[in-house]
Amino acid sequence: MAAAEMGFLKEYGYVALVLVAYCFLNFWMGAQVGKARKKYKVPYPTLYAIESENKDAKLFNCVQRGHQNSLEMMPMFFVLMVLGGFRHPCLCASLGGLYIITRYFYFTGYATGDPQKRLSIGKYGFLALLGLMGCTISFGVGLLRG
Numbered sequence: 001m002a003a004a005e006m007g008f009l010k011e012y013g014y015v016a017l018v019l020v021a022y023c024f025l026n027f028w029m030g031a032q033v034g035k036a037r038k039k040y041k042v043p044y045p046t047l048y049a050i051e052s053e054n055k056d057a058k059l060f061n062c063v064q065r066g067h068q069n070s071l072e073m074m075p076m077f078f079v080l081m082v083l084g085g086f087r088h089p090c091l092c093a094s095l096g097g098l099y100i101i102t103r104y105f106y107f108t109g110y111a112t113g114d115p116q117k118r119l120s121i122g123k124y125g126f127l128a129l130l131g132l133m134g135c136t137i138s139f140g141v142g143l144l145r146g
Contacts, residue, residue, distance in 0.1 A: 008086075014093035015085035019078060020029045022100050025073065027068040029107050036063040036111075066110030066118065070103055077129065084135030087142055092135050099128035 036042070040056040042049045048064060049057035077099060085092040106122025 009089050009091040011093075012085055013089075015081055015089050015096070016074075018093045018100065019081055019098035022074070022096070025100055025103060026067075026070060029070055031143065032107070032111065033064055033067050036060050062113050062115060063111045064116075068105040069110075071109060073103075073129075077132070080132035080136050083139055084132050087139040088135040092132060094103065095131040095135070097130045099125050099132075102128065 037044070037060070038058040040049065040054065041059045042054065042057075049060045051057040054060070077096070081092055081096050100121050102125035105120065106118045107124060109117035109120055109122055
């Protein structure tokens, strides 16, 4: 079935592909947490290591927190991509790609054990989210105007 027959612009396919790319990034981050669990000896179901019990607690917690923060932001990212992409699929796909790149650097910076390093490139992810918000607002206003 053609995209136009379903009411989608053909370019909305880029939005779908970017969302799947984020899923792959999320799987990869989860695997890094699993490796950190083994390396720093933090068993399941412990979410965060306690410094008084584990000398490597901060290192593990930084890896865990980098992934957890990405999970916390994922619903907002997905909703903004899906809705904003209806009206601006190419722009949303580009902003989504930028967001994924910044999330990678956010995670890898955090995983060094120095939380400040998450912000070197990772802080620019918020610009991508603001752009996605603008696209979603444009979509909403366009619907209201008919």
